Every structure is written in structure tokens, then in C-alpha cells.
Amino acid sequence: MRKIYLDHIATTPLHPHALEAMLPFLKENFGNAQSPHSAGQEAAAAVEEAREKVARLINAHPAEIFFTSSGSESNNFALKGLSLANQSRGKNIVLSAIEHQSVLHSAKSLEKLGFSVTLVGVDKYGMVDPAEVEKAISKETLLASVMLANSEVGTVEPIKEIAQVCRSRDVLFHTDAVAAVGNIAVDVRELGVDSLSLAASQFYGPKGAAALYIRKGTRILPFIDGGIQEGGRRAGTENVAGIVGLGKAAEIAQGRMRSWAESLKPLRDRLIKLLPQKVDRVLLTGHPEKRLPHHASFCIEFIEGEAMLLNLDLKGIAASSGSACTSKALKASHVLLAMGFDHATAQGSLVFSLIEGITAEDVDYLLEVFPPIIERLRKMSPLYTKYLEEKEK
Amino acid sequence: MIYTEKVMEHFQNPRNVGVIKDADGVGEVGNPVCGDMMTFYIKVKDNRLVDIKFQTFGCGAAIAVSSMVTEMAMGKTIEEALKITNKTVAEELGGLPKNKLHCSNLGADALHKAIENYQERQKAVSKEAPKKSVSDEKCYCPYCEGPLEGLEDYCTTCQVELESCQECGKPSKKGEEDCPHCGAKKAKA
Numbered sequence: 001m002r003k004i005y006l007d008h009i010a011t012t013p014l015h016p017h018a019l020e021a022m023l024p025f026l027k028e029n030f031g032n033a034q035s036p037h038s039a040g041q042e043a044a045a046a047v048e049e050a051r052e053k054v055a056r057l058i059n060a061h062p063a064e065i066f067f068t069s070s071g072s073e074s075n076n077f078a079l080k081g082l083s084l085a086n087q088s089r090g091k092n093i094v095l096s097a098i099e100h101q102s103v104l105h106s107a108k109s110l111e112k113l114g115f116s117v118t119l120v121g122v123d124k125y126g127m128v129d130p131a132e133v134e135k136a137i138s139k140e141t142l143l144a145s146v147m148l149a150n151s152e153v154g155t156v157e158p159i160k161e162i163a164q165v166c167r168s169r170d171v172l173f174h175t176d177a178v179a180a181v182g183n184i185a186v187d188v189r190e191l192g193v194d195s196l197s198l199a200a201s202q203f204y205g206p207k208g209a210a211a212l213y214i215r216k217g218t219r220i221l222p223f224i225d226g227g228i229q230e231g232g233r234r235a236g237t238e239n240v241a242g243i244v245g246l247g248k249a250a251e252i253a254q255g256r257m258r259s260w261a262e263s264l265k266p267l268r269d270r271l272i273k274l275l276p277q278k279v280d281r282v283l284l285t286g287h288p289e290k291r292l293p294h295h296a297s298f299c300i301e302f303i304e305g306e307a308m309l310l311n312l313d314l315k316g317i318a319a320s321s322g323s324a325c326t327s328k329a330l331k332a333s334h335v336l337l338a339m340g341f342d343h344a345t346a347q348g349s350l351v352f353s354l355i356e357g358i359t360a361e362d363v364d365y366l367l368e369v370f371p372p373i374i375e376r377l378r379k380m381s382p383l384y385t386k387y388l389e390e391k392e393k
Numbered sequence: 394m395i396y397t398e399k400v401m402e403h404f405q406n407p408r409n410v411g412v413i414k415d416a417d418g419v420g421e422v423g424n425p426v427c428g429d430m431m432t433f434y435i436k437v438k439d440n441r442l443v444d445i446k447f448q449t450f451g452c453g454a455a456i457a458v459s460s461m462v463t464e465m466a467m468g469k470t471i472e473e474a475l476k477i478t479n480k481t482v483a484e485e486l487g488g489l490p491k492n493k494l495h496c497s498n499l500g501a502d503a504l505h506k507a508i509e510n511y512q513e514r515q516k517a518v519s520k521e522a523p524k525k526s527v528s529d530e531k532c533y534c535p536y537c538e539g540p541l542e543g544l545e546d547y548c549t550t551c552q553v554e555l556e557s558c559q560e561c562g563k564p565s566k567k568g569e570e571d572c573p574h575c576g577a578k579k580a581k582a
Contacts, residue, residue, distance in 0.1 A: 304428065306452035310396075310404060332426070344425035347450075380410050380456060382432040382448040383425065 001316045004362045008202070008294050008353035009151040009179060009320055014245070015204035021248040022206065025241035033238045034229065043240045050247025054211050057250040058177075058196065059187040066212045066230045067243050071178035072102035073223070074197035074212040077234065078174040079106035081220035082143050082195065083115055086172060089142035091115045096128045096146045096157075097338035100176055103145055104334075116140070125287040126155040126339050134165045141171050148177035148186065148196075152322045152335045152351060153286030154295030156180070163192040172218070178202055178210075182253035183292060184261065194218050200242070203257075204356070205249030209242035256356075261293035264354045267363050271296040271352060278371045281387075285336065285349070294355070299341060300348040302384035303377040308350055311373040317366055322349040344383060396453055397487035403457035408464050411446040418514065420506025422499045429455040431503040433462075437511055440470050447503070454489050454497035461486050462500035471508055477501050 005013070025046060031039030033047050048062070055062040068074045083093060093107050097119045107117045118136045122128055128146050137144065144166050149156045159175050166173035174195040177186055181196075182203020188196055195218065199210035214220055220233065227235030276282040281301040300308065305321025312319055322333030336346035352366070378384040396404070413434035423430040429451030436444035445463040449456050461482050466474045479498045483489045489498060554567040 302450070304425075304451050304455075307404075307456060310401075310453045314405065344450075347425055347428060380407065380448055381450045382421070382430060383450050385412060385448055 002362075002365060003316045003318075004358070004365065005318045005355055006352040006358070006366070007318045007320050008355045009351060010353075011201045011207060012204045012355055014206055015249055015252055017252060018200075018205050018245045018248040022241040022245040025244050029240075031240075033240055034227075043238070046244050046247075047238050047240060050243045050250075053247040053250045053254075054198070057186075057254050058181060058198070058213060059189050060213050061216060063231075064188075064213050064216055066214060066234055067238065067246070068210045068212055068223075068234060069208055069239065070210050071176070071197050071199035071202070072100070074178075074199070074210050075100060075102040075174075075176050076106045077212050077223040078195045078197060078214075078220075079103060079143070079145065080110065081223055081233075082172050082174065082218070083110050084113075085219040085221040086142050089170070089172075090138075090140040092118060092138055092140035092142065094118045094120060094133060094136045094141055094144040094171070096120050096122060096133075098122055098126055098128075098150055098153075098335040099145060099147055100151070100178070103147070103176055107145075120146075122338050124340050125290075126150055126153045126285070126335065127287060127290070128157050128162065130158055130161040130165050133162050134169070137166070137169050137171055141169070143172045143174065145174040145176065147179070148175045149180040149184070149292050150286065150335060151179040151295075151353075152333060152349070153297050153339070154291035154351075154353075155286040156184070156290045156292065159191050159193065167192060179292065182249065182257065183294060185257065188213055188215070195220075200246035200249050203249050203253045206242050206245040208239060209246035211246065260356045264294040264356070264358065267354055267358060267360060268294060268296045270360070270363055271366070274367055275370065278367055279374050283345070285339070285341075292353075295351070295353050297349070297351040299336070299345045300350055300374060301345055302348065302381045302387060303374065304347045305349050307377055308348075308373065311377070312369075315369045315373070317369070320351040320353065322346070322351070395490055396457070399485075399487045400454060400457040400489065403460040403486070404453045407456055407460035409446050409460065409467070410448065412448065413444060413446050416446075416507075418507040418509070418511025420503045420508070420510055422503045422506060423451070425450055428452060429497050429499060431455065431459055431499055433459075433500075433503040433507040435504075435507045435511060437471070442466050442469055442471070442474055445504070447500075452493070452497055454493040455499070457486060458482055458489075458498050458500040459503070462504050466504055471512075474508060475505060477504065 029042050031043040033040060033043040051062045051065045054065050068077060091114060093110065093115055095103060095107055095117060111117055120128060120132045120136050133144060146157055146162050148159050163173045172194045175193045176197045178197050178199045179202060180186055181198035194215045196213040201207045222233045224235040229235055229238055272284055275298060283299045285297045285299055309319060309321055322336060332343050332346040333349055336349055413436055416434035417437045418435045420433045431447060431449045434446045435442055445467055447459040447463055449459045465477050465485060479501045482501050483494060483498050555565060556567045
């Protein structure tokens, strides 16, 4: 059976060159990067080379890159580390309502320590208005966090403008760029952010390797105590192979990001144009233009996301949904609800995120197998029956 | 695959999907907010379920559960059908993921609602559509999936204070304005 992987936002496959770069560090070059002997120093050199590559990808200085284990860890590190180290500035944190759970839940933990959280809403495209961020900022605000691109609806936020607002109000600004880095150009100097999260598994690097950019001179509390690794801010023996894979993936992405986007964008647009033509009552979610080049997301009315995913999987297609049934907490997507979708519609969330190598034939195959799946599920849906009855009246 | 073979088999080839226009009883459970909604239609002759049809909005488990229930109840007497429980349905399917046990496993409830509706019509007490109900079985924390044992105003796993929604009865975090299950504005305590 044909296998088509359209779940970039969950994770990408590992680039063969990244794997190749990693292998020696899983085999003969097993040294601990903190050891003074040559085995350790080889590992240390590889870690520092990777740091330079990651820094180059986002136009940062290598000393501003801190390796972590995941995008979620990077977000926890930034939210908690910045808030706890800068309490003299105030104890309020401003967040967009569509942040990743790792940002939202870090803020919830901080609430227990006496911080307050202000949420900024989004428009129907999931777009954050910088003016709304400005309104939310008070004298008490020390930190704001808005994601660069939302993985569920693909919308790319006006980070540069929001960072400017924060700078002018003397508020620290973090952006979760996990879905963006390696897929679209990200320049921390141009954006003017204080910290930024990225993860290798979103641009053909390995899982378990990620980083936090922290602008030079920014005060932050260590996230893991007990060692001198990562400038004393994140203790623990380095995941050398993972870090090397992240570095290699960053180098590859820097060279090829543009061509990946150029090849995937027409396919994304083909999906966005044709899917609603093939099936009625399909809504695009997220911004029609200001969105990730590989990202097409929808709400299919009257049916539930997980049932669609299972059926697509039986046809060899891997996709994602933000429906309550696919989330283990069985809650509808907070992103779609914040954008104004009702619960029933949000349940029909479906995300196709393309990876490098996907062809027009793959997209056409999806467009061919999709309508019968929807027709079959809608025949089973009491909501669709009600819709048809009301339409007849 | 997160489901057993039998669940997937019923999901792919659900039995008895549809609507019975002149049904003797109709039962509806759940709501789309928490994911699943089922409508069951029954025809009864000589105290036996001679036809059952269902429609389900929900995940793979919810669809398989509905199909399984129709198969288990078809041809049974009213009394036999009332003995089918959500638990026996889940067992018949070879088990369900634990976080699906509560929300997706409502098939027997929907069937029982349809039977109740039939019995009410027999008594000619009421011919109105049945009221929606929500199962009051054991629940899992909507935030961390930890089991909520007895005391449903506190999740011992993730240490979140919970309160029950007055509309749908399901737990959510204390202080949240809207119920994440049914969307209703929670009354200020």
C-alpha cells in the first residue's frame, strides 16, 4: 500500500546526513564531553560545532544557544527561568491564548508561586494583534510569550512587531519557534526576541535534541542544577549524538529550507483549494496566506477527527487532529476554541503537514481517497442527519 | 494501533448504521463537546428488538461500541437487552483504552434510553424525544488522565482542584469560567 506521511507537525523523518553525522557518537566516539581526555574532547568539539551551526541558522551567537531535550523543555526553561530570575520587574506574564501546552502549563505552575497570567486572544485566523499585547501589558508585567507559528493551524504571528511592543515597555519576550525554525527563515536579531525555542525533530533532526536561544545579557535561572554543562544553566551529561544531529539538521535546513518551502507551498495551496471543492462543509483553519509553507489545516464539519485519522491510516496516510478524542485529555483544541470555533466543529479538526519529498501525486491520492471516507463517516453522524433535515425545511 | 482488532473490525464495518424513521423508541446520549454523541433507534415486536439502528458522532471507539451494542442486542427481549452494560460491551470488544472507557463507551446507555423511550410510549405517558443524559461512571481527570476516585473535586495525580459542571456534571479545573466539556458558563461558587 502507498504510504504518505503528512504529519510534519508531529515529527519529521531523520535526514540521512544527520543520521550519518550522529552514528560515530553512538559507536566509537562515546566520550563524555566534560572529560579532559581525548575521547571527551572529541565529543566536546562536536557539541561546540553543533552549537555554531544552530546559532548560524537563527543568526545568534553560539554562546546564546543552550541545548535541551525537547521544545517543551526549552519553553519550560524560558518561562520559569526568566520569570524566577527577573521577579524584581514584576510578577505578571502575558501569553497568547493559543500557546503550546508547555508554555501554558509552565505559566500555570508559576501561578502557584504567586505569578499572575494574562491571556491575549486571537482573531478568527489565530492571529495575535500586537496592539492587544500592548493593552495586556501592565506595570507588573515582566514577561510576554507568543509563539512564532502555531502547529495546529499554521498561522505565522507578527513576532517582530510584538517584540517591539515588549521592548518599548521594558518587558522580556519569549517566542516558541519550534514549529517554525528550520522551515521558514528565523533571525533572532531581526525579530528582537529575548529567548526562542527550537527543536530538531521539526526539521529532519533527531528527537530528544532541542535548544533555547537566550539573548546575551538576559538573566535566567538554571533549569537543571548540578553541573557546569551549558554554561551551568542546564546540567546533565550532554546528549552528544542528538546534539550533533541537531547541528547537522540546522546546517542542512539553512541550505535547503527555501527550496523545501518552494516545493511544498504549491502542494499546500493545492490542498487548501481542492479539498473544500471535493467535500462540502470543509473550513480552512488558520491564516490563508500568513501560514507555514508545509501546513494545510481544516475543520471537517459533522465528524470527529480521530475517526478520520483511523480511516486515513487504513489508506496509508498519516495526519493529525486537534480533536478532543485524539488528545489524551479528551479536550477540544484550545487553539480552535480561542479562534471562535464551536466545540462540535473543533472536533472535526484535521491537519495535513507536508514533509520534503511529498509529490503532487501524493496530494492527488489524498484528494481521491478523502471524499469517500468523509461520506461514509457523515452517513454515521447524527449531526449530519440533523443538518440535512434542517436544510430540507 | 491504539485499538484491539475487534474494535477496528467494527469501526471499519459497522453493523446497523442508520435511522429508523418509524422507530418505536429513540435514545440519545452524550454531546459533541466531550467528543461523542450517539443516537439509537429500535423497533420492537412481541417484546423483542427486531431492528436496531444507530448514528454516532465520535472517535473510532465510539463507533465500534455502537456497532457492537446493536449486534449484542439484536433479536433479544427487552429484559435481555437491559442486561447489556457498557462494561460487557467493552469486554466483548476485547477492551478499550482506559481514557475512552468513560466518554466513548456509552452504547449500552443509548440503547437503554431507547428502550425507556419505547416503554414510555407504550404507557403513552410521553411521546416526546428523550432527554439527553450523561453517564455517571468513573471519570478520569481531564488534565492528566489520572483516575478520579470517589472524590471528584481534586485530582490526586496532578494536584488540580476540580469542580463539577452544573450542566453536564463533568469535572473541570476550579476557577475556569467555561466548562471544557459542554461549554456552559460555570456558575460562580
